[in-house]
Amino acid sequence: MDTDLPLTGVRVVDRTDGLGETASRLLADLGADVIRAEPATGSLSRHQEPVVDGVSLYYATHNANKRAVVAGDDDLSSLLDSADILITNNAADTRHQRPGLTVVAITDYGLTGPYRDWQATEWTHLALGGVLCRSGLPGREPLLPPGSLAYESAAAQAAWAALLAYYRGGDLVDISVYEAITQVLDPGFGIGGSATGGVPAVNGPRGRPDARHLYPIFRCADGWVRICVLAPRQWQGMFTWLGQPAEFADPELAKLGKRFAAAGRIYPAIGRLFATRTREQIVTEGQQHGVPTAALLSPTEVMQAEQFTARGAFTDVPSVPEARMPDGLLEVDGRRAGIRTPAPGHGQHTSEVLSTLTPATPGAAAPDGALPLTGLRVLDLGVIVVGAELGRLFADMGAEVIKVENRAFPDGSRQTFDGAAISASFAYGHRNKLGLGLNLRSPEGIEIFKQLVAESDVVVSNFKPGTMESLGLGYEQLAAVNPGIVIADSSAFGPTGPWSRRMGYGPLVRASTGLSGLWRYLDDEGGHSDASTIYPDHIAARIEAVAILAKLIARRHSGRGGTVSVAQAEVIMGQLQHQLALESVRPGSLTAVGNTGPADAPYGLFPCAGDDEWCVVTVRGDNDWQRLAQLLGTDLDLPTADDRIAHREQIDALVSAWTSARPPRRAMAELQAAGVPAAMMQRVPELLDDPHLAHRGFFRTMHHPHITEPMPTENGPAVFKSIGPPPLEPAPLPGEHSRDVLIRVLGMPADEVDALITAGIVEQWTDAHATSVERV
Template identity: 85%
Template sequence: MDENLPLTGVRVLDRTDGLGETTSRLLADLGADVIRVEPAAGAASRQREPLVDGVSLYYATHNANKRAVVVDGDDFLRLIDTADILVTNAAADLGALRERRPGLVVVAVTDYGLTGPYRDWQATEWTHLALGGVLSRSGLPGREPLLPPGSMAYESAAAQAAWAALLAHYAGTGDLVDVSVYEATARVLDPGFGIGGSATGGVPAANGPRGRPDARHLYPIFRCADGWVRICVLAPRQWQGMFTWLGEPAEFADPALANLGKRFAAAGKIYPAIGRLFATRTREQIVAEGQRHGVPTAALLSPTEVLHAEQFTARSAFTAVDGVPGALMPNGVVEIDGRRAGVRTPAPAPGRDTAEVLASLPPAVPPAAPRAGRSLPLTGLRVLDLGVIVVGAELGRLFADMGAEVIKVENKAFPDGSRQTFDGSAISPSFAYGHRNKLGLGLNLRAPEGIEIFKRLVAESDVVVSNFKPGTMESLGLGHDELAAINPGIVVADSSAFGPSGPWSRRMGYGPLVRATTGLSGLWRYLDDEAGHSDASTIYPDHVAARIEAVAILAKLIARRRTGRGGTVSVAQAEVILGQLPHQLALESIRPGSLVPIGNAQPGDAPRGVYPCAGDDEWCVVTVRDDEDWRRLDGVLQTGLDLPTARDRIARRDQIDALVSAWTSARSPRRAMAELQAAGVPAAMMQRVPELLDDPHLADRGFFRTMHHPRIAEPMPAESAPAVFQHVAEPPLEPAPLPGEHSRAILRRVLGLPGEEIDALIAAGIVEHGLVEA
């Protein structure tokens, strides 16, 4: 046990099997005593592919830092009586456990949730991507949609479950937390009703085109002498750097090209010129020159290059897999107080710790009194939010939604890029989604007086969050040491593209560049098109990185109750992506070339893929996992084929795909999904983002509420609470602030400044205030 980790003293029982194992792994990394409770034969996930020398790389990567027991009956109840959190996939007996221990937080992680019309449906990674609105935006116009690589839906849902679990634990009175992977996919992986990247000009995905948008111009990828590179030219200063890099050609000298929309309109001329510039240069040369010119640039790396990249080696981002010589796996995704919260102990053997755990059980925790009503668990916390663009916005919003007073600190000289709009609006729907429930403070942190005001606010706050380039806060005199001297209980959290240390730490980073550098962009393409990269429209991993950072911050606040001290939290977006490809990268480390693009030709059993349905650009995902799934599917299709094993089916994959396509083509996607699910076959229509609003399951579970903003004409559908809780209230829906909208009120209420002093600060340009006063 590491006493320095924030969740030391928190006991978590893990009764998951596959689904949800990452949730308890995140809590274990942060110091919780996670005890896996398995049947005598061991969890089925111990045999999950890929297997190397009898070791499941999936199990090894998802269960490090845990203990394992085989118990039942009275011994299991003894564990329940001493636990703080139970994570389970089961729906049965939860009521009895909650009745026995009202103070226990029970987190049920299931595919569709414990209630609703889909609750008994079958699911896979790919059906969630289809139904959750992700598939409809992945791929290129005129082609079939493209299934994203990896296990992003399940891994992202696990982060959401960890956040929901700690919220309920922080509240301190027990809860039943109902987490649906389907809903998490729709709200975490790449939310259609959420903040988007600055290149979208404030237009959320829900307002995008019906078909798959050709988004390649947003973050273009160019061929070069030894592979591919990507650039992100968004801000006017970045365009000026690109213009200089091109040699300042007269055809691009028009000052209007500083505008993002004007540049995108001229991409047909600008991008060929950039392509000619890059054609004879190597990836290394282009990245170095991009840094010199202030143009965010990244090489598309292969998975093997990622495993041995200097940045990840310097930061010990990978560690050995126990029992598999030479294998590497991601080594945790969070740094706490400057130290990686990584792998301390390998995944346990079945029942390894049974005797030790039972012999050392502490006295039963007295049951908490049952609580009626609902509340917001973070009420009373104050967060100073310096976050920008997507991950910064989302992190602060998560705390604001749950009751914290979140003060967005910004100024006109360095505006948040997410305020950028194509039409010059004061606020966009995208910004309104990302910054709801926050207050706005305009403060010049380049002036000593502004720094002094910020420090006075720190003395009255609990958390400071930022996602600037590493070193920026220190250069302003706002590093953790300075802030902790003012307030020893302050938690200072940062996120960046590649982390606060290592040779790439100062690189300009955006999500698209991080995806390129971690190998994800290269994996996310069509098999028959080397240039068919299709990740330009996604915002991944910003929203999931925000949740992982939120989990770590809340863990530090839980520890503060015990120690009285704050500390630091740091998250690198690149390492979040690596952490969501754990077993795939582990296999790649010992079998180079195993992790490659697979397009829609999903490996394993057959059929598995995306199949056309009746209508214009309509599709349905069908995935057969095993022999029983095939028998159920064959009962619907009546193929007449004798294919009892996966090997038989794989050998006839093309024939089966043709039969499935013929069947789905005669039906609407919703009808095809319903008929297959009625037979117990994992299937899902490709649901477009606006169609989520009419989904009966989401409606039944209260997924959406209606948000209003005084500067936006139309009502805005918005997500509700991060899970279905018994005692955590739904978030408020206060409008996102205009720049400096609440400056006067904050300085009066929090710091007690008199009106004349505030007026003087505004006149001096230290404080900015908006058109709307609080």
């Protein structure tokens, strides 16, 4: 047992099987004693593909750092009496509630609601959850994202909800994968990237948005590269790199909107510049000119890349010679919270676990309806999406979150196309926070910040690595002020390694981790389609939130704080863990698959009646096929997956003919009634009328004084039995609460605050400042 990890002493019983195993794995990485309680026949995931030399790489990657027991009913009861958290896929396990036990039920659609008994797969969730409708290129069919992003992302949400309930003192937590995907993978009612100009996805086009101009990809001498030219200084670097051509000398091109409008002239010039250069040359020159640039790497190149080698991001799979797997998702106190023990054999720890059980001692639970993080204070230096989301997660659960910024370096997500004081996107991402304007480039501002640290619990930031230290706000300096402070940072590639100082834009991270190359149409080598996604920002925020809360749990006993560090690149690789493990032993196995699942048929995307309407239909095996064949009225004798794959074209034609005669919602309903996993491609605005989401109270209405229309917004991260819903306080304007924070938190006299405002050390919002925020 590693006693230095924050969840040491927390016992988790894991009853998941192929759904949510990453949730308990994340807790195990952070030190929890996670015990898989399996039946005598073993869990199905022990045989889940991909399998190499008789070993499931899925099981090996998703169950490292856990122990395993064979538990009958009596043993399970004793085991749960000793546990703090139960994570399960089985709704019947919710009967095990007792004071102090957190029971987390992870199911496809939740424990209640009209879709409760529906069948689901990774692709049906992407379709119904509003992700598929925005993935792909205009004028083409939508494109299903690669990998297992839906289920892996839902597991991160489950881990966050589990620790919230545990921190409270126990609760019943109902996690719906469908709802989690709608909230965390590409949320239509959440903050978007700065290139969107504050326009949320719910207000986007009906079809696939043409987002290629936001983060364009160019062919070069040996592959593809992507650039992110967003800020005026980055455009100036690109202009210089192009040789300062007169046709692009217009100062108005410093504005993002003007530049996007001129993309038809600018991008061909960049394409000519890059055509004869290699990826390495372009990335090097991009750094020299201050232009954020990344090469599109293949999965094999990712596993050999200097950055990930230097950081030890991959480790061996002990049971499969030469196989490699991602080594954890984050760092705690400067150490990787990675693989300590391999995935356990069936029943490997039965005797040692069951012979040493002692009942858990429950702590005091918060009152029903209370928010679990009430009383915590977070200083939020985060910017753009991941920074906004991390602070919001804590604010929604009761923490006082103070967003610290200043007009000289405004949060890029405050940019708007229309010059408004605040955008809907920003309002989603920063609800329930306070706004403090503070100049951290001045000694006086640094001193005030340290005074706030003395009265706070957590500091979060996502600047380029080294920025906090350069300001004199590194962990050692802040821990000297408050030994209990938890300092958390996130970056593109982590705080160490040769790529650590690269700009941390999500599109560049996706390119550098192989995801952009996988997210494309099979018949179009240049049909990359990840420009509109904001993955992995919302996922990285949740993983970081889990680690921060784990540190706060440990602080209850030790009194000490510490550090948490998350690299977005390593989050992506961790969510592709079993696919990358297979790639390590079978190079070239991890490739784009488009809209056709290779393991069975039918498994893909099918047209429905109407304009650009689609339904995903996924057969998982022989029983699904028999149910589908009966619904279709076909007598095709195709008893095995191999038989069906051999006749895929014929089957797809039958399914297409059937779905084309039906509107998508009717097609989905009839397929689900037959027991076939299927889902319509639901657009973001349609989510508001979804009967299942309505039944489960997924949406509430938020109001902001500077936004005319009411804003539908997501509710909490799960359906809790005892934890109340988040407040819906409006997101702050820059410096809106400066006076309140300094007077109330620090006890600063009002005349001293006035003097600091006059001196420009502290900033307070006035209407005169409305034009000082950089506009795109």
